[in-house]
Amino acid sequence: xxxxxxxxxxxxxxxxxxxxxxxxxxxxxxxxxxxxxxxxxxxxxxxxxxxxxxxxxxxxxxxxxxxxxxxxxxxxxxxxxxxxxxxxxxxxxxxxxxxxxxxxxxxxxxxxxxxxxxxxxxxxxxxxxxxxxxxxxxxxxxxxxxxxxxxxxxxxxxxxxxxxxxxxxxxxxxxxxxxxxxxxxxxxxxxxxxxxxxxxxxxxxxxxxxxxxxxxxxxxxxxxxxxxxxxxxxxxxxxxxxxxxxxxxxxxxxxxxxxxxxxxxxxxxxxxxxxxxxxxxxxxxxxxxxxxxxxxxxxx
Numbered sequence: 315x316x317x318x319x320x321x322x323x324x325x326x327x328x329x330x331x332x333x334x335x336x337x338x339x340x341x342x343x344x345x346x347x348x349x350x351x352x353x354x355x356x357x358x359x360x361x362x363x364x365x366x367x368x369x370x371x372x373x374x375x376x377x378x379x380x381x382x383x384x385x386x387x388x389x390x391x392x393x394x395x396x397x398x399x400x401x402x403x404x405x406x407x408x409x410x411x412x413x414x415x416x417x418x419x420x421x422x423x424x425x426x427x428x429x430x431x432x433x434x435x436x437x438x439x440x441x442x443x444x445x446x447x448x449x450x451x452x453x454x455x456x457x458x459x460x461x462x463x464x465x466x467x468x469x470x471x472x473x474x475x476x477x478x479x480x481x482x483x484x485x486x487x488x489x490x491x492x493x494x495x496x497x498x499x500x501x502x503x504x505x506x507x508x509x510x511x512x513x514x515x516x517x518x519x520x521x522x523x524x525x526x527x528x529x530x531x532x533x534x535x536x537x538x539x540x541x542x543x544x545x546x547x548x549x550x551x552x553x554x555x556x557x558x559x560x561x562x563x564x565x566x567x568x569x570x571x572x573x574x575x576x577x578x579x580x581x582x583x584x585x586x587x588x589x590x591x592x593x594x595x596x597x598x599x600x601x602x603x604x605x606x607x608x609x610x611x612x613x614x
Contacts, residue, residue: 346523349513353527356561357445357478359408364389364437366412373415373422381431381459383452388431389438390456393418395427398467399611402456403430406477406500406589407445410437414476416592420600425613429460433479444532449482457492468492470611474603476500476589477562484540484570488547495610497552497603500562500588503541503570505533511563541573550610551578552603556586556594579606 368378368391376393391411401421405413411430418428434441434448441448453473461468472495475483480501487493502508505528513520529535544551551574555567564582571580581602583595591599607613 346519349520349523350527353509353524354531357407357528357533358435358443358531361435361437362408362410364410364412364432366415371412371415371419373419373428375422376428379429379459381455383434383441383448383455386434386440386448386452388434388440388452388455390429390431392429392463393422393427394463394465395425395467397425397470397613398465399425399470399472399607399613400427400429400460400463400466401607402453402460402471402473403428404453404473404475404479404483405430405433405436406479407443408436409476409479413589414474417474417600417603420604421607424604424608426607426611427460427463427466429456431456433482445478445482446532446534446537450486453482453486454490457490461492470494470613472496472607472611474499477502481505481540484544484547485538487549488543493549495550495607496547497554497606498540498570499554499591500556500559500567501540501553501570502562503566503573504539506535506539507566507569508562509535511566512561541570544570544574548575549577550606551575552581552606553578554581554583554591554599554602556583556588556591558585559588561588 373393376391379390379392380387403414403418410432418430422428432439434452435443460466471492473483473493474497476499480498484498487496509521509524513524553571555564557564583591586594
């Protein structure tokens with residue numbers, strides 16, 4: 315009986331020491347867990363419905379269309395071109411086809427055709443999010459669909475990519491010569507650097523957790539990054555970033571611009587945050603965007 319009692323005391327003491335040993339680890343574990351969940355929420359959010367109905371888009375001629383990436387149907391809006399030139403607009407993580415609606419509206423007013431589609435796992439598009447091969451083949455499918463439209467001049471196609479939409483666009487445009495002009499908005503030059511820069515505080519715990527979140531959900535951080543491939547693209551390029559962007563800091567935008575070949579233009583939006591360029595710079599920003607594509611795609 316005494317032996318049993320002693321064993322119980324020893325076990326209680328052992329549990330106490332184990333608990334005491336874990337106490338110092340709790341803060342860093344919580345920090346890592348919060349970084350992991352925040353990264354998942356940012357890059358791989360739950361699907362949400364398209365945030366605006368078609369009738370409120372205010373783009374003349376805009377209609378609902380659908381095209382396919384393999385067996386996956388991708389939802390989109392399309393307004394035909396009046397000049398032969400057309401632009402594909404790609405949103406960022408957690409967005410949908412409406413995220414670049416202001417840009418599409420301005421381009422349409424100047425005669426461009428516009429195609430805004432939902433990435434896989436976003437809006438009404440089938441599939442799941444992984445920001446990898448599925449997204450790249452979806453963009454190729456969008457190009458394939460657009461060049462079959464009778465009003466489209468297949469030699470006068472451009473594309474706009476915001477944030478991770480720009481990340482995917484930069485990879486596709488370097489190998490798909492059908493895209494004759496491109497604008498990259500708030501696009502990370504390198505996701506590894508983006509993780510490092512945005513997780514500098516408590517980096518020892520936050521950075522590995524953030525990297526794990528991205529890799530476990532489909533992103534390959536070892537694949538060629540935008541700054542490594544953009545030098546292969548030798549057609550008109552506009553790079554846009556904001557001075558106050560905390561998601562893709564301006565330094566990364568500048569890195570991407572430096573790695574690109576001419577012809578290229580860098581436009582920095584004063585006080586611009588991640589994707590609020592219309593709200594911050596308004597007509598000046600939209601005019602820069604339109605003039606870039608008018609010159610590149612020979613639109614009078």
